[in-house]
Amino acid sequence: MERLVLHEYAQSGNCYKIRLTAALLGFPIERREYDIIRGETRTPEFLAQVNANGRIPVLQVGGRFLPESNAACWYLAEDSALIPGDRFARADMLRWMFFEQYSHEPNVATLRFWLAFVGEGNLSEAQRAQIPAKRAGGEAALELMDEHLASRDWMVGAGATLADIALFAYSHVADGGGFELARYPAIQRWISRIEALPGFVSIDG
Numbered sequence: 001m002e003r004l005v006l007h008e009y010a011q012s013g014n015c016y017k018i019r020l021t022a023a024l025l026g027f028p029i030e031r032r033e034y035d036i037i038r039g040e041t042r043t044p045e046f047l048a049q050v051n052a053n054g055r056i057p058v059l060q061v062g063g064r065f066l067p068e069s070n071a072a073c074w075y076l077a078e079d080s081a082l083i084p085g086d087r088f089a090r091a092d093m094l095r096w097m098f099f100e101q102y103s104h105e106p107n108v109a110t111l112r113f114w115l116a117f118v119g120e121g122n123l124s125e126a127q128r129a130q131i132p133a134k135r136a137g138g139e140a141a142l143e144l145m146d147e148h149l150a151s152r153d154w155m156v157g158a159g160a161t162l163a164d165i166a167l168f169a170y171s172h173v174a175d176g177g178g179f180e181l182a183r184y185p186a187i188q189r190w191i192s193r194i195e196a197l198p199g200f201v202s203i204d205g
Helices: 013-025 044-049 069-077 087-118 125-149 162-171 185-195
Strands: 004-008 030-033 058-061 064-067
Touching: 004 013, 013 069, 013 087, 013 162, 058 069, 064 069, 069 087, 069 162, 087 125, 087 162, 125 162, 125 185, 162 185
Parallel strands: 004 030
Antiparallel strands: 004 058, 058 064
């Protein structure tokens, strides 16, 4: 595989899911850190050279740049056990990855960023007004996951897939956004299973 460089903000779950995928598969990956609070992904250099959308993560593969965390995870995991061989199971995995980006991440991740990194006192009036809806949306997503995992070990099939990695990234640190993980026992057991996978690395690793 070509040289891999991850342009990231280390505490971002979207960045972490790429590092975790690479670690579980044994791929070495270089890391370049950007301070998103200070706008380091909005500089002319970053916009011209890394991602014109001004966002991270971006996985650099040789001289090519691949934005969007789940696309980068797919690139790394193709032809591995993290992507099911069965056609329906692959589609089901993608279903949960879409759910993560549309129903889970916009609520759980956003509240974690606002409350744990920006600080509620620094939020705009419009952001503070969104907190109740974000909390309700995040709780609904976690409840759905907990119900799903109550009768199975993994999100899809009999082993860990990219669906688990994508949802784990922000679920396991959801308490940073004020979500009580103790309310979701099946998610807690699932978190322990993922942390026991060979090659696992923590978000702080």
